[in-house]
Amino acid sequence: AQTVTQSQPEMSVQEAETVTLSCTYDTSESDYYLFWYKQPPSRQMILVIRQEAYKQQNATENRFSVNFQKAAKSFSLKISDSQLGDAAMYFCAYRSARGAGSNYKLTFGKGTLLTVNP
Amino acid sequence: GAGVSQSPRYKVAKRGQDVALRCDPISGHVSLFWYQQALGQGPEFLTYFQNEAQLDKSGLPSDRFFAERPEGSVSTLKIQRTQQEDSAVYLCASSWGRDLSGYTFGSGTRLTVV
Numbered sequence: 001a002q003t004v005t006q007s008q009p010e011m012s013v014q015e016a017e018t019v020t021l022s023c024t025y026d027t028s029e030s031d032y033y034l035f036w037y038k039q040p041p042s043r044q045m046i047l048v049i050r051q052e053a054y055k056q057q058n059a060t061e062n063r064f065s066v067n068f069q070k071a072a073k074s075f076s077l078k079i080s081d082s083q084l085g086d087a088a089m090y091f092c093a094y095r096s097a098r099g100a101g102s103n104y105k106l107t108f109g110k111g112t113l114l115t116v117n118p
Numbered sequence: 119g120a121g122v123s124q125s126p127r128y129k130v131a132k133r134g135q136d137v138a139l140r141c142d143p144i145s146g147h148v149s150l151f152w153y154q155q156a157l158g159q160g161p162e163f164l165t166y167f168q169n170e171a172q173l174d175k176s177g178l179p180s181d182r183f184f185a186e187r188p189e190g191s192v193s194t195l196k197i198q199r200t201q202q203e204d205s206a207v208y209l210c211a212s213s214w215g216r217d218l219s220g221y222t223f224g225s226g227t228r229l230t231v232v
Binding site for chain 2: 091108110
């Protein structure tokens with residue numbers, strides 16, 4: 001079974017600064033997807049960024065980028081120019097790319113609470 | 119609808135009471151997932167539907183939990199004889215199927231069992 005570990009329960013950053021959230025995972029599969037989700041107090045999970053394991057290039061979405069190290073099974077999220085609206089719980093998630101149906105279920109880490117200080 | 123809608127947003131149940139939580143996915147979405155999120159934890163998989171077929175219910179914690187999606191659209195998660203350990207946020211997510219961009223989540227139902 002796959003596991004996802006987020007070792008930082010809480011992080012804080014000054015507005016306009018850069019912060020990196022860590023995530024490691026364990027899997028025996030070679031083909032999979034990794035995600036970062038943001039969960040504000042509204043509780044809705046919002047997709048921030050995704051990475052396909054077969055791609056060597058790190059994914060980037062505006063101020064959000066990842067550092068994907070497949071051999072090390074590491075998938076960190078970097079938030080640049082942090083904004084007050086970035087404050088939320090951030091979850092790292094894994095999904096198999098093989099098979100069908102419920103193989104597409106997500107396995108989540110425990111989350112990192114990000115505080116942005118003005 | 120434009121998003122995944124869940125109701126009620128909050129539910130307080132007395133221990134032993136039965137509850138029903140509703141999920142209205144995005145129209146046309148084939149796949150529907152239920153997740154349970156305990157306080158301070160990440161969501162954990164409960165069950166999966168492809169249209170009206172429940173293809174995986176391996177995450178349901180006990181036989182008190184039951185889910186259905188009879189017409190392949192709206193889904194209901196039912197919990198019988200609620201216990202305090204059932205207190206959690208229940209999230210629903212839907213997707214077209216082999217959607218590689220992830221899923222669209224609802225805002226969840228926060229269940230508190232007293």
